[in-house]
Amino acid sequence: MKKTKVSPSRRVYIQNIYRCYTSEGSTMPASALLRFLHIEQMEKAASQETAEGLIDRYEIDQTARASRTMTFDGFYRYMESKDCHVFDQTHASVYQDMEQPLCHYYISSSHNTYLTGNQLVGRSTQDSYVSALRRACRCLEIDCWDGPGGEPIVYHGHTLTSKIFFKDIILSIEQHAFEVSPYPVILSLENHCTHGQQEVIAQHLISILGDKLLVSGLVHNTQPGQLPSPEDKAVVVAEKLSNLVVYTKSVKFHNFAHSREHQRYFENTSLGEKKARKLAKASALEFLQHNMMFITRIYPAGSRTLSSNYNPQEFWNVGSQLVALNFQSLGLPMDLNNGLFQDNGGCGYVLKPNFLRMDLGVFNPNSYRYNLKPAHLLLKVVSGSNLPASRSGKALDPFIRLEIHGPNSDCTSRDTDTVRRNSLNPHWDTAMNFTISVPDLCLIRFSARYQTGLTSEFIGQYTLPLISMKKGYRWVPLLTREGYSLDPASLFVFVWYY
Structure with missing residues (x-):
């Protein structure tokens, strides 16, 4: 009869590692733990003080602690702790330079934020904004339409999605905007309202958000003609209501040459995924250079009626900042988005690599050879x-x-x-x-x-x-x-x- 192979447990595997650094029947001295940190964990900056700190943190045997040694149980607790998490815990706090212009960051962005389901008959709710903000989303989309009693409503226009009042969304945003992240929130307003209800929108933004709403330029901006940094002020920025737009005025994209000649630093463009993909394939270097100066928002194709998502990586590769996804849709695209934005303390802003911020001539996303260290x-x-x-x-x-x-x-x-x-x-x-x-x-x-x-x-x-x-x-x-x-x-x- 064929024997079944017995898989060793993780505890047994870790015990074998522990034995490599201890004598038979003895505990692990701090010096041996330090060797383990240097050799196996590649923590070259670790010192004797580091090792003794781990003993104090994870060893519960009083005799071992007093002798500055670690039992196997203490070592196992350490190996199962956040100190041995695959994610670098120094990246669980904001550690990047937050004083660069906004266009130098990837910014966590949501599409049709109000929806909980598909774009034909899905439910709209302000709770979706709360959920997105609690995931450190920093760009929210609001589709505004004329509503009853002079109150603007939000829904996916010309569909059977349910409707909610614009005012209720702004109340939720005011309450939750900065619970998780202190950095600016951008409101992408898709405005279909008549002039009278546009004025109501402006009134609600001003009266509800108060001094959280950015209504004028920041005088302490680093350089004239440059976008402010995320660090400048914790504010909510309206994207498309003319009198309240300061730094993210939406303009039509014609081509890259037109943008170089006419687009101003505080103007941004929105591109559907299909057009953006064509540009990324045909003119990757121009796209990349454009995103060094201007903010570009990418949104899913209208044909994605079930609120599916594209792969955001293809647009991060050309430096697009606002790569908007349907946060309610599960799967690989949102896994990648969550993975990227857990970096830098999960604040919703991740600094782009320097070759996507400066024209160094070392990277073309469509090439297979780069002047970069692999x-x-x-x-x-x-x-x-x-x-x-x-x-x-x-x-x-x-x-x-x-x-x-x-x-x-x-x-x-x-x-x-x-x-x-x-x-x-x-x-x-x-x-x-x-x-x-x-x-x-x-x-x-x-x-x-x-x-x-x-x-x-x-x-x-x-x-x-x-x-x-x-x-x-x-x-x-x-x-x-x-x-x-x-x-x-x-x-x-x-x-x-x-």
């Missing part, structure tokens, strides 16, 4: 833990798909082998090597899946920028399609890149 990535998927079981209770066959997202030259995916009938503690120990041409644009997505015959079924995922990924032995949390934690489900990996 990254060589080794990623070993060691094991999983507590993956969700099937509703039927049937044993499932999990595998991990590792996806690289960036310019076309870097986009790829690879799978581990499938582990048969083990979702509790599957063990893969699969190493994958990648050469990444543009590390600063790279997002890594871990996708856990169950093999189901010739197809596979989604379990959970986690996405983060390569530049936010810690080296060494790390654990990866898994999230649902909705972005909620699947704790205690996680992966255990080893990461190394240079």
Whole structure:
């Protein structure tokens, strides 16, 4: 009878690592823990004080703490802690330069923010704005139409989507705009109202938002003829109501040459995804240079009646700032958006790489060769833990798909082998090597899946920028399609890149 291979648990694997740094039967001294931090975790700045701090934080055995050593249980607690999270915890706070002009940032942006479902019969609600703001979305769309009793309403025009009052949306925005992020919120107003109700819109913005509404230029702007930075003031900026527009006046896009000649620094353009895609393919360098000076908003095609999303990466690659997505629609595009914008403290603003802010002549997103230093990535998927079981209770066959997202030259995916009938503690120990041409644009997505015959079924995922990924032995949390934690489900990996 053939024996079934027993997968070692994560605890056993970590115990083997611990034994490499201790003598038989002894505890781990701070000096050995420091060697582990230097050699395995690649934390070159770690010191004896760092190691002793970890002992104080995770060791509960009083004798071990007094002798400045760590038992295996303390080491295991450390390895399961945020200090060993794959996401660099220094990036969980705002750490980037926030005094650059607004056009130098990716800005988390929502399309048809009022909808909870599709664009034909979906429900509209102000709660969708609260949800987006609590996810640090910094650009909200409001489609305004004439409503009853002189009160403007919001809905997807000429459809059966439900209607809500504009005033109620602004009340929600006033209450929640800066709960999660202190940086500016842009209101993208798609105005279909008659002159009388436009005046009501302006009155509501002024009376409800008060001094939170930006109504005049910021006199302490860094340079004349330049957009302010996110740091200048925590304000709400109206995009398309003429008398209240200051820095994001929407103008029609003709071509890049026309923009160079006529567009002013405080004017921005909105492009549908199809037109933007054609421009990105035919004139990538001009598009990229345009976005060094001006803000561009990209929105989903009108044919996406079910509120599906395009892949935002293709427009981040040319430096577009306001890449607007349907936040209510789940799947890969929103996973990438959430992954990018968890960087820089999850504040909704992420500084673009310097080659997308300055014309250095080193990057063309349509090329396969760049004058940039590539990254060589080794990623070993060691094991999983507590993956969700099937509703039927049937044993499932999990595998991990590792996806690289960036310019076309870097986009790829690879799978581990499938582990048969083990979702509790599957063990893969699969190493994958990648050469990444543009590390600063790279997002890594871990996708856990169950093999189901010739197809596979989604379990959970986690996405983060390569530049936010810690080296060494790390654990990866898994999230649902909705972005909620699947704790205690996680992966255990080893990461190394240079």
